[in-house]
Amino acid sequence: MRLSRPEAIVNYAVLGLFALISLIPIVGVVLTALTPADQATASFAIPRSLDFGNFVQAWNQGRFSQYMLSSVIVTVTTVVVAAVFSILAGFAFARMRFAGRNVLFYLMLIGMFIPLEAYIIPLYFEMRDVGLTDTYAALILPQIAQSVAFGIFWMRGFFAAIPSSLIEAARLDGAGDMRTLWQVLVPVVRPAVITMVMLTFMWTWNDFLLSLVMITSESFRTAPLALSFFQSQFVTQYALLSAAATIVALPLIILYAILQRYFIRGMLAGAIKE
Amino acid sequence: MHTKHTMKWSAALAAVAATAMLLAGCTPGSGQSSSGSTDKPTKITTDVASLGKLTLTVWDQETTPGISTSLDDLNKQFEAKYPNVHIDRVVRSGSDLRTTLKLALSSSTPPDVIQANQGFADMAAYVKAGLLTDLGPYASRYGWTKRFPSSQRALDSVTPDGSKLGSGNLYGLSITGEMVGTFYNKKVLDSVGLPVPKSMEELEADLPKIKAKGILPIAFGDQDKSPAVHLLGIALMPQLGQKAASQLIFHQAGTFDSPSVHTAADLLAGWATKGYVTPGFNGVNSNTAATAFGQGKAAFFLGGVWNQDAIQKAGAGDSGAGFTVLPQKAGDPLVAMGGVGMGWAIPARSKKKDAAAAYIDFISSAKGMTTLEKNNQLPAVPSADAKAEEGTLTNDILSTWSRLTKDNGLVAYMDWSTPTFYDTIVSNVQSLMGGTENTAAFTKALQADYSGFGGGN
Amino acid sequence: MTDQARAAQAHTSPGPDGDGVAATRRRPRRRDHRAYLYVAPAFVFVAAFVLYPVGQAIWISFFRWDGISLATWVGIGNYVAAVTDPALTQSFAHVAVLVFFYAVLPIVIALVLAALLQRAARLRGAGILQTLIFLPQVIAAVVIGVIWVSIYAPDGLLNTVLRIFGLGVATRTWLGDFSTALPAVGLIGTWVEIGLCLVLFLTGISQIPRELFEAARVDGAGFWRELFSVTLPALRAPLSVALTLTVVAALKTFDVVFVTTGGGPGTSTTVPAFQVYNLAFNQGRVGMATTIGIILTVLVLLITMLIRRIAPKDDL
Incomplete structure (x- = not known):
């Protein structure tokens, strides 16, 4: 089935938005976990360098x-x-x-x-x-x-x-x-x-x-x-x-x-x- | 579901209920042995080395870095002194401890040493149920009666039936002093050109001036609940004065529907609406607020001395911040909510009471006190040579503490008053300052809880 | 999600009303005593760790009891208090708000998304989208709570995004503000439940004959007309399943509240399941806590039955 072009665009936009909303919290938490502890904030950001130290610390000390x-x-x-x-x-x-x-x-x-x-x-x-x-x-x-x-x-x-x-x-x-x-x-x-x-x-x-x-x-x-x-x-x-x-x-x-x-x-x- | 099945269902459910109730048969709570007096230790051994290899499980709620380090340190020293003892330290935040402790105490394998919050909700309730060991015999054997003044020991005392606080048997031993007061950031006050306030009235007058300079007057966060109780104490105690406040808290005289409480409530509500406290304080953790204050983002921080370490580490250093307790009017006698930290107690069902007592003796000894001082903590009885440099935060705290104890200015925590008062105060202070409750409703809610509880009866 | 779907699922999986009974009728008539051996282990567990405590719960609910000393008989006093004391009734009001966020909102959103996906039939990655959007269902509620606490934090993602769009005035501590704490908790539920609803609806739509859509489109039906005249009527069964699962999830909310707000600020986010725990283990009001638990259970059972009543009979 073909959709009209504007409708297809709206469709993709809406679906994409919800895909993002459902994904961001999960991806964000993983990214934060990989951020060096002193750079991490509550708002997710893409870490400049990956750091598995947090996992090690949570696993051992935690x-x-x-x-x-x-x-x-x-x-x-x-x-x-x-x-x-x-x-x-x-x-x-x-x-x-x-x-x-x-x-x-x-x-x-x-x-x-x-x-x-x-x-x-x-x-x-x-x-x-x-x-x-x-x-x-x-x-x-x-x-x-x-x-x-x-x-x-x-x-x-x-x-x-x-x-x-x-x-x-x-x-x-x-x-x-x-x-x-x-x-x-x-x-x-x-x-x-x-x-x-x-x-x-x-x-x-x-x-x-x-x-x-x-x-x-x-x-x-x-x-x-x-x-x-x-x-x-x-x-x-x-x-x-x-x-x-x-x-x-x-x-x-x-x-x-x-x-x-x-x-x-x-x-x-x-x-x-x- | 078809009706036929629904009926069978209800029938089955009714059958289960009936059977189980028959099986249950008796009044809840009747199956338990609960009498406080039987838990007295009979024969005491102070020679821990002779007790053989053992693990001592210790529960505390000291998550703040300074005191936590002190305890780790003391535990190591204790283990070095008695190689046959291994200490399993379990730390959890205050509210987590509150919820799990009651459950743990009544189990057959409770921890050996715990920290019990004084008051009707916790220590008195445990005592009433026969869950704590009377420490009296240990106190005389180890000389705790000489080590700590009677006024402090009274705070850890409860009558065996759990009906009265402040007298009866000793069920806990507190090693830290605690008081709630006003921290001020010297640099921030200087930048605004204000002197250190000497009374609540002066503090109140300073707030708009600080705000006008675009600086946050008071860093405050009560997401972790207890700071709400402390803030109310800071506003209320100076108005009541030590005697009236004590009588109120111990159900001897007074009411929470009084002009003083009204005024204090108005004050807090005003701070919130005028933006004198951290925005979104109900969702801000107290440690975060203390850190912000230490970083110089606010002029004042109102809270307990246990925040000292966080404030210093955040950037205030040894002498960037000061501490004081404010009377209502300059020159009035000092009064502050506080007293002693949670009482170190021994669960009645612990099987290692002698070792537990030796542990409590160790952490409350002079060595314990100096270890606390070293980590910026206020020991219950500061050692004689505890002299901090003039102008440091530690010195402020030590000198305020000795003035308060000398002038008998300490008042117990308000939430001790009834088993549910902690929750009541916290939720109503949050509502009051959050603007969803007016002063009249606030005082009424507090008084309703207060008067609904006769004092342990 | 913890165990909240267990009961709701039972309504919808093959059960005694369906093939089970029909099949058993064909069984030889002889009575088989060994059957008890097969059933016994399971029954002992259910009896000891569910049925017995359930009976006890009913018994305890008639007492005032602090959990450690001797209890006092109060008859239906706890039940009266539970429906009259504003401090206790408000938790039921809060849970009603949560039902909107956990059930109504995700169902509406998922319907629209499902219809969009259906129209864009050849949309690439639809399968992956489904898989991903369903993911929150398998993650522990505690983890979800921790994630959202940081999203809602003063310097968290939500406020950051608002600032980027120049909406700095709208920023706040979402979980600490009386007006936003409950909706903020509710939106966590919306986020979790959208995936469940979406997958349910997509499965339902896949069973609708394609000709129906073709016919509608030949008639020139747009998105909304197609949704209301073709899609929705065919989705009654999945709708009732979605409604049951999400409403039950809302009613039983505990973990998320415990982790994100602890019932605060004030008492603005207390919910019955939280009260059960808090009254019993913090305030020492065990009888009252048990009573709330029983009322909650009755509500859950009533509402699931009600949804079943109004659902179409033929497809269950």
Whole structure:
């Protein structure tokens, strides 16, 4: 389709403007992070010389090496455990009949619909009573709970859509339930699993409220939480702050760059669903 | 969602709620052991070397460079003295510390040494919940009672039920002195041809003259909240005088809906509308404001002595700036908000109390005091030979401090008055100066919070 | 974005109302007790770390409690205070403003952008634009907050740009000014959510038969007529998804407020989720904080249901 010339120009201008608006903050923060600390200001500028010193400083003196490790431990554990449990339960809800199935399923749904804000306070006291506050468990356990609530729902839909013939065929080959599930069905729904893993990874990595409430000591502090503390401590050290912010965001940006299809598809599931 | 499902949903939700409530069953808070008196240490060891290898977790909020360096320095000395002890120092900004401390204290593995803000919101609340160790036995054992005057120790004392400040048991030990007052930039005042003001009235008269020369009269930023409390103190204390102010803060007499508070509020609102303070102050960090002042971009900086280091490093140097506390009228007795820094305390659930006490003893010793002085900090008890050169900022601060303590001119921080007063004062000062609240609404809001809290009961 | 999309997504992914139930009906009738073993691990987690604390939250909301000493029963006192005390109700008013910035504004902007992209069908780099504009969705809200704090700083990008264009008078500390702090926070949300809406709408548009656009253009339809007569009607489903996701995101705003303003100046940017945290862990008003959390949850559930109600039934 051809557009009239003036309209095409306006189109490009508007689209270009919004592309700029969406890009500038992100590019700007990376540039600031690469600016020598004494030249950096709040308004982004193209650095005259590149300086990776800010990253080194945030990583070492800023202890972001440690915070990133905490985030990795929490996120990876959560994602792996939640994925296994979600697949198991999602399969059962989709493919098995048992008393109380609906009740159990709706209870799981509650876990997904109720925002953390509703129960973060009792959750904190619950954790404190069993002496788990300020441990990785205080983050991992609730994160798994939230992730499986979503994961079961997600996986159940995909398992239910698999033609029964596939399962029958596997059974005829003598495969048990477990083998059918992991060796036949999971490969079939692999994209769905990847999407689920990406989403839970993102939610867990980016969590702030849970860490803010549960974690007090430095040794278990996750990267986003550390960044917010870092910010109130070094308000005006823009280069250092930007480097820290970049470090925290980087893992997801890389993942997104590689797996953007899964991200976008997952987050927009509704619209894409046939 | 189909209606059918919605109903199942509600039913499921109701079922969950009912079950959990049954499981919960009891009144929140009833499961905890909370009594302040059981936390007295029984047997005290002062011989840290005999305690074996241990890590002492210390939480403080001293992010300002001068005092932070002092602590790093002292920690190193302590570790050198006791090689079996490793100190894990955790620093976070004041507001971050406030939020996480309450959570940490009640956990089963709290830090071993903390800094507790005095007042009903923090120290008294911790004491009420039995979360702090009574330091009395350590105080007599280590001789802290001789080291610090009773007036200072009173500021770290709370009755065991948390209902009264200023008496009861000792729950903290403060190593720095603090006061809030007026910094002036000598060069800027000279350039305008003004002498150092001797009273609030003179200061007030100077502001338009400075402004007329195109110079910012007062550098001020309260994005980090607490400066709002300090600024109100600077305006209010001289009007009340030490006695009335103290009585007001400790709920003995007075109200926040009084002419003095009105006048102070009018003063602050006027400064904001007339452009005497940093533009956009509600979004400016106090450290940024102190730096701007040190660089000579403003004539005055109103704030606490802990800003000294930032001011000097920004360019004012040792003698570019001066410090004073202004009475209402020249010659009136001096009065200033301040007292002591946060109290170093030992969480009741710490398992290394003896080592923690030894640490507090160490940083509050004469060696601690000189280390603080070396880093431009005001120690709670300046050492006898703490003599700074005439004309330096350090000298101004030391001499003002000794005059204030001698004349009994110190008043506790206003936000100690109620558990929520800090937030109330900050948000209302920001609203008042931001022009969204008038003086009447301001005093009413403060008084509502103040009178809603009977004083720890 | 943190976990805010979880609930909203659930509405829209394959679920019990759709293929799931239909498929299960074809299953053999036998009851399989091993199923409990499959479900148990997940259920234990949800029960212990969601359902139980949710029940507790309802219980605690009937008490006045400082979190450390014994609580006092106050019945529905907290709920009454939450809807009458101006200090508490204002956070709900603020969040209503945020809904405009997080939901309405990005949806309108994204609609226009999507329509522009659609008309310029052969626009080069449209795919890249989509990818980039979606990026803020995957970045932690804390990081986004840190970035925007420096944009809004007194000597930050925004003021610098204004000065370059000779608008020096308009400069201010955006996050410290009573009149601009809340919109400034809101615009961060707009920036984040545009990408989500845009991608949703582009996907929707790609499913519109091209003939419809051709026909409209043969009729001489310009940009706006095409938008209102062809594009918009076909986008009802993605619109309801976008609305659900963005409104929920707005209601649950916490991280960004915590990092950028801390509720200030004054109380001009307090939002319910921030109050939950602040009342419970700063002011020791645990019962009240829990109550606000529950009210917030009810609001989230009600609004998502409402949006679902008015959305077209056929495509969900």
